[in-house]
Amino acid sequence: MIKPNTAIGSHGFGRAPALLLGLLLCLLSLTLPAPLQAQTQSQETTIKRELEARFPGMKIDRVMKAGFLGLYEVQMGQEIVYTDERASYLINGEVIDARSRRNLTQDRIDKLSEVRFDSLPLELAIKQVRGNGKRQIAVFSDPNCPYCKQLDQGIAKLDDVTIYTFLYPILAKDSPDKARAIWCAPDRARTYNEWMLSGKRLPANTDCDVPLQRMLELGRNLGIKSVPVTVMSNGQRVVGSRIEEVQRLLAASR
Numbered sequence: 393m394i395k396p397n398t399a400i401g402s403h404g405f406g407r408a409p410a411l412l413l414g415l416l417l418c419l420l421s422l423t424l425p426a427p428l429q430a431q432t433q434s435q436e437t438t439i440k441r442e443l444e445a446r447f448p449g450m451k452i453d454r455v456m457k458a459g460f461l462g463l464y465e466v467q468m469g470q471e472i473v474y475t476d477e478r479a480s481y482l483i484n485g486e487v488i489d490a491r492s493r494r495n496l497t498q499d500r501i502d503k504l505s506e507v508r509f510d511s512l513p514l515e516l517a518i519k520q521v522r523g524n525g526k527r528q529i530a531v532f533s534d535p536n537c538p539y540c541k542q543l544d545q546g547i548a549k550l551d552d553v554t555i556y557t558f559l560y561p562i563l564a565k566d567s568p569d570k571a572r573a574i575w576c577a578p579d580r581a582r583t584y585n586e587w588m589l590s591g592k593r594l595p596a597n598t599d600c601d602v603p604l605q606r607m608l609e610l611g612r613n614l615g616i617k618s619v620p621v622t623v624m625s626n627g628q629r630v631v632g633s634r635i636e637e638v639q640r641l642l643a644a645s646r
Contacts, residue, residue, distance in 0.1 A: 435477065439464055442479035460487065460496070470505045470615045472497055506627035507614060514556055516607055518580045523552035527642050530556040530623040532616050534563045535570035535587060535594075539633040540620040544588045546635030553642065557584060560611040560619055561604070568604055576600035 436455040443466065444450055451468060455475075458465040463474045463483070474483040486497040512530055531547070533540040547555060559574065561567030570587075573594040577583035586592035622630040622638050625645060630637045 436464070439466075439475060439477070439479045443475065443482070446479070447482075458487075465500065467504065470501055472500055472504075502628065505615065505629050507623045507629065509623060509625050509627055512556070512558075512623070513606070513610065516603055516610060517556035517558050518574070518584055520555045520557070520581045520585075522550055522555070525552065525554040527553045527645055528556070528625045529553060529638065529642070530558060532558045532560040532611055532619055532621045532623075533588075534561050534567050534619045535559070535574065536561075536564045536567050537619050541588045543620045543622070543633040543635055543638075544585070546633075546638070548585070548589060550639070550642070557581075558610065559607055560616065562608070562611070562619070569598065570594055571604065571607070572598040572600075572602045575602045 436457075440452050440455045443455075444452060452466055453469065454467040456465050456467075457463075458474055463476060466473045466475055466482075474487070475481060486495055488495055507530075509528065509530065517530065529547075531540075531543070533544070559571040561571040573596070574580055574584050574587065576598050577595050583595065587594055618631065620631075620633060622634075624630065624638075624641050626641075628641065630641070
């Protein structure tokens with residue numbers, strides 16, 4: 393996947409190495425008090441206030457009990473970190489259930505990042521119908537994105553699916569110009585595919601009403617910071633050019 397030229401991590405936190413995170417969790421399990429009674433909303437509010445005071449500029453959407461080790465889950469957009477009941481420690485990393493081997497952090501991120509497919513403004517998308525078009529996906533793509541082109545190679549082989557492609561020109565200075573050229577073409581889908589799949593030169597005409605700001609606002613409102621992103625009809629996201637995962641989820645939706 394490709395991200396625009398910004399610093400990694402909106403809050404400056406990188407993923408902690410698994411070994412370090414494991415040691416931190418073990419220490420917490422030894423130092424945290426016995427399970428407390430159900431915390432009130434005021435406790436979560438207090439944690440939120442304390443963290444925002446200690447980390448100026450941190451925008452916390454919600455604090456809630458994580459359900460393990462007495463920790464609290466701190467939600468910042470689609471990013472999750474953990475803290476204790478006093479907001480004394482901040483743990484940034486993935487928590488794995490050792491018994492089931494489930495990535496509990498990723499499970500929560502997937503849940504937070506779900507998109508209501510029926511809420512997408514499909515009038516902003518390039519629509520393509522393959523076969524009976526019964527299954528649906530939406531793809532956010534930048535015309536300059538090599539991984540988007542790689543994903544499109546796989547999407548071109550799909551059948552019985554309707555594809556809604558949302559142009560999201562965030563990667564390069566000329567990305568908006570290329571998005572305009574595609575949108576203003578008489579056949580948007582054909583022009584998009586010829587450019588993404590075979591590199592055919594885009595038409596020069598960009599003289600039409602392009603809802604570019606609405607396209608960009610849509611991606612920002614959905615918290616999309618990299619491309620490509622595929623949204624399945626059940627709301628689940630697939631980040632990057634993971635066509636095998638898209639195919640798996642489509643097969644499950646039959």
